[in-house]
Amino acid sequence: MSALRLKKGASKKSAYDLKDPNADVIETHTLACIVDNEAGVLARVIGLFSGRGYNIDSLTVAEIDKEGHMSRVTIVTTGTPAVIEQIKAQLGRIVPVHEVHDLTVEGDSVERELALFRVHGTGDHRVEALRLADIFRANVVDSTLESFVFELTGTPDKIDAFADLMRPLGLGRIARTGVAALSRGK
Amino acid sequence: MTRQMTGANMIVQALKDQGVDTVFGYPGGAVLPIYDAIFQQNDIRHILVRHEQGAVHAAEGYARSTGKPGVVLVTSGPGATNAVTGLTDALLDSIPLVVLTGQVPTFMIGTDGFQEADTVGITRPCTKHNWLVKDTDKLSGVIHEAFHVATSGRPGPVLIDIPKDVQFANGTYTPKGKVATGHYKPTVKGDIAAITELAEMIEKAERPIIYSGGGVINSGKGASQLLRELSNETNFPITSTLMGLGAYPASGDNWVGMLGMHGLYEANMAMHDCDLMINIGARFDDRITGRLDAFSPNSKKVHVDIDPSSINKVVHVDLPIIGDVGHVLEDLLKVWKSRGRKTNKGALQQWWSQINEWRAKKCLSYTPSETIIKPQYALERLEALTKGMDRYITTEVGQHQMWAAQYLGFEDPNRWMTSGGLGTMGYGLPASVGVQIAHPDALVVNVAGEASWLMNMQEMGTAIQYRAPIKQLILNNERLGMVRQWQELLHGERYSHSWSESLPDFVKLAEAFGCKGIRVSDPSELDAAIQEMLDYDGPVIMDCLVEKHENCFPMIPSGAPHNEMLMGDASTQDAIGSTGAVLV
Incomplete structure (x- = not known):
């Protein structure tokens, strides 16, 4: 048979199967991008994440400078340190992206998310829901005899915790905005 | 100085301002106003290709061989989608291109109109940047910015999608120097x-x-x-x-x-x-x-x-x-x-x-033959017979591409045009057209395999129309040689769909196109055939019948490090000749 067979490659594994040496360390980072508020800019950012197989845990976007047509995109993402570095570099390549900040490593930052919770219930459950909402400093923004809509602002953890508490008390639908974040001071 | 003009005239004016002398394109309903403007001027030469993919590859050849951005003009819908492979190729190989696509009128966007496609959506991941221009006043500014983005930093293809009503409407033209090219200024000085x-x-x-x-x-x-x-x-x-x-x-x-x-x-x-x-x-x-x-x-x-x-x-x-x-x-x-x-x-x-x-290991040595043309030998002879000439080489993709890289020597930059990152079969012929248009008097040879060459062979028509004397050296092994090689090495010599049971007669094909065809299969006649190709004043298709089972060595098998290379082996060739041939 062919002499080639005897000399076939040292490994049957393809280079594509090789494991990333850093694959075990997964970090969560909050990135903020200042972008031109032009048509398609969000699609470029999202397309980058889907096209290159990066994760998006949360994404918020809104115009922050009407005259300058600038928006701020806040992305919470997870990945190995090398992947996080790639994500930042790739975001920086997008032409309408002006700045990329990694709030997780650029000193202290504050993160807030707003959530709306509809909680159904009567009697003790209703009283307990209202009491817990008070502890969490949630506002009642809608009320019927059988339900409340609470508005809560806080870190994602706080919102998760409130949702867990409301669940046995008749939690219905939740709407969350995703994280908005800003570095402290400066 | 600002002037009022139609969007279509603005496009032509902006291209002139950018120093563009050549546009590769194909007309269609959504770009008719631009073609009308092109008809009424003589500064910019339009090269009519036979397929939009060919236009983009030709522009890549033009760009790679001149260092200037290549410019493409195609219509909406299928015109734009046919350009996608070329755009992706240019993105992976960092080739500066400005591609102009027509679009249905703004008021029809989103209605699934005739020849409507979401061109900016489709091309977003395969361009460095793209724009949909909905306002004629902004058109010239976007074109100037597009040239800036395509050519600065890491170069790449950009695309401007221009609805037909924007081409017809009047607007204010902004000259090149008056346009703010935005914040995009990549670092050029190193730390x-x-x-x-x-x-x-x-x-x-x-x-x-x-x-x-x-x-x-x-x-x-x-x-x-x-x-x-x-x-x-x-x-x-x-x-x-x-x-x-x-x-x-x-x-x-x-x-x-x-x-x-x-x-x-x-x-x-x-x-x-x-x-x-x-x-x-x-x-x-x-x-x-x-x-x-x-x-x-x-x-x-x-x-x-x-x-x-x-x-x-x-x-x-x-x-x-x-x-x-x-x-x-x-x-x-x-x-x-x-x-x-x-x-x-x-x-x-x-x-x-x-x-x-x-x-001293002489890794490029191969077993010569007196009866069959070895592809390596064909390239060695091309190298010898074109030595000292200012020669431009394009290639298709596959074994012949690797052999060309191994056996041809390149003395200067911008003389070697090949699809590296994307590995686009069908790149070489249109690219050679683009190179020849940019360098009318130079020798331009496309080293091709017959399978790749067939993918964009319609562009021979372009070469003949513009009297571009491109030389198509087809190393014909009647196989998808690289696919065949991998099937031999990795898939137990099961040659699944890696050969052509029907190939055209390339000499007759050349005659049908209106150019010269040469066939050679005897190593002793190879030099004369190559010389005939080089001497002929016009496009040539040379069907060079080569060894069918030759493998490309040396080779790092996938998953192996640099120091575990497979080397060519004389005994290998014999083994494949007897046992491998049965399977083929």
Whole structure:
């Protein structure tokens, strides 16, 4: 048979199967991008994440400078340190992206998310829901005899915790905005 | 000076302002106003291709061989979608292109109109940037910005989608110099502290290698000169990727040949054993690195690249330098010279004797034949018969492409046009048209395989219409040679759909197109056939029937490191001749 067979490659594994040496360390980072508020800019950012197989845990976007047509995109993402570095570099390549900040490593930052919770219930459950909402400093923004809509602002953890508490008390639908974040001071 | 004009006239004016002399395109309903404007002027030459993919590849050939951006004009819908492969090819190989597409009128966008496609949506991931222009007043500004984006930083293709009503409407033209090109200004100067650190590493290195890439070509002719100076002054060996061939001359003393999967043994061994790797404008592509966790295990790695996202993308480097290759090399040479032009000469001498030992293996040797044309032999003869000519080579994709890279020598940048990153079969013929249009008097040869060539063979019509005397050297093995090779190596010699049961008669095909056809199958007649091709004043299709089962060596099998290369083996060829042929 062919002499080639005897000399076939040292490994049957393809280079594509090789494991990333850093694959075990997964970090969560909050990135903020200042972008031109032009048509398609969000699609470029999202397309980058889907096209290159990066994760998006949360994404918020809104115009922050009407005259300058600038928006701020806040992305919470997870990945190995090398992947996080790639994500930042790739975001920086997008032409309408002006700045990329990694709030997780650029000193202290504050993160807030707003959530709306509809909680159904009567009697003790209703009283307990209202009491817990008070502890969490949630506002009642809608009320019927059988339900409340609470508005809560806080870190994602706080919102998760409130949702867990409301669940046995008749939690219905939740709407969350995703994280908005800003570095402290400066 | 601002002027009122229609969007269509604005496009032509903006292209003139940008110094564009040639546009490759194909008309259609949504670009008729632009074609009308082109009809009424003589400054810009329009080359009518036969398929929009051909237009983009031709523009790539034009761009790669001139250093100027290539310009493409196609219609909406299918015109734009046919351009997608070319755009992706240009993106992966960092070729500057400005592609103009027509679009249905703004008021029809979103209605699934005739020949409507979401062109900016489809091309967003395969362009460096794209625009949909809905306002004629903004059109000229966008075109000027598009040229800026395509050509600055890491070059790439950009696309402007222009609805038909925007082409008809009147607007204010803004000249080139009056347009704010936005915030997009990539760093070109490298960090001087890092460059100084590199100079120190150069002084101490015992087993250095310069690994250069397409970025040197993109940086311009000056960068190639500086690269030559760096290698010659330091006496460092230099290898290059497929995309970087010609930046350092193949006849240069320090040239150790191309590296990578089908690179030379000495180049790959030097990469594996070096203690200092200086990557200049290359991107650690998987065809280059082989098995990543065994890639050059004992070296300090330096990476010069204009694109920050290339740094640490696949290979972690010890010293990144972000900047334009030309600027960085200029500063590096200045710093290194001012420090006394030191290198570790004793160690270098030893390193060179090691490299010469590897060279002595003669990894490109193959079993010659007196009865069948070996593809390697065909390329050796092409090389010999075109020596000293200012020669431009394009290729298709596959074995012939690798053989061309191995057996042809490139003395200057911008003479070698090939689809490296995307590996686009069908690239070479249209690219050769684009090169010949840019260099009407030069010798332009497309080294092709018959399967790739058939993918865009309609572009022979373009060559004949514009009297572009391109030479199509088809190394015809009636196989998808590289696919066949992998099936032999990796799939138990089960040759699934890797050969053509029906091929056209290429000589008759040439006659049908209206050009010259030559067929050769006897090695003793090869020189005369090549000479006939070179001497003929017009396009030629040469059907060069070659050995059908030749494999491309040397080869790093996928998943193997640089120092575990498969070498060509005479006994292999016999074995395939008897047992392999039964399966074929």
